[in-house]
């Protein structure tokens with residue numbers, strides 16, 4: 136995200152004031168805020184397009200074939216909140232080859248404005264997930280802990296650390312090892328003391344902080 140932002144801010148001809156994209160989606164389906172959903176876009180190629188549409192970039196790296204199902208799922212959730220969904224070349228025609236045929240075909244299959252998926256509480260699922268993770272991160276979890284907070288700990292360890300844990304909401308020896316490995320990596324990476332980053336297999340505030348920040 137920073138690389139793209141730097142590229143845009145140093146752009147030789149466009150007078151961008153921020154990253155041009157409103158949102159971004161990575162290979163794992165994580166969604167990042169660019170200039171933000173309700174800010175006029177800078178990436179669609181025409182001023183009309185920028186006025187009426189937000190721009191989402193799929194962080195595939197070069198090429199069209201590197202998109203993932205997780206990316207498309209995230210885009211689908213996002214598109215549910217919009218009236219229409221276009222690809223870049225819908226706006227600028229031959230002015231761009233972006234995106235290529237594979238992504239174009241995949242995006243065409245997504246129905247924008249579909250029933251916005253909601254949770255029983257009526258929240259947008261991404262909001263509900265954030266709330267659940269926030270609540271989980273206020274708990275101290277250790278061997279023997281059980282329940283939804285452990286579920287989110289395991290999901291994060293798998294997603295961010297490829298820990299390969301079975302997500303069973305039960306803090307057993309494998310989860311403990313994964314927490315310890317994570318703590319030890321953070322400690323080594325930042326050169327922390329034992330006090331700054333205890334390697335104890337207990338997910339407390341410091342561990343959660345780095346899990347959510349990394």
Ligand SMILES: [Zn+2]
Nearest residue numbers: 223231233234
């Ligand atoms: Zn494009």
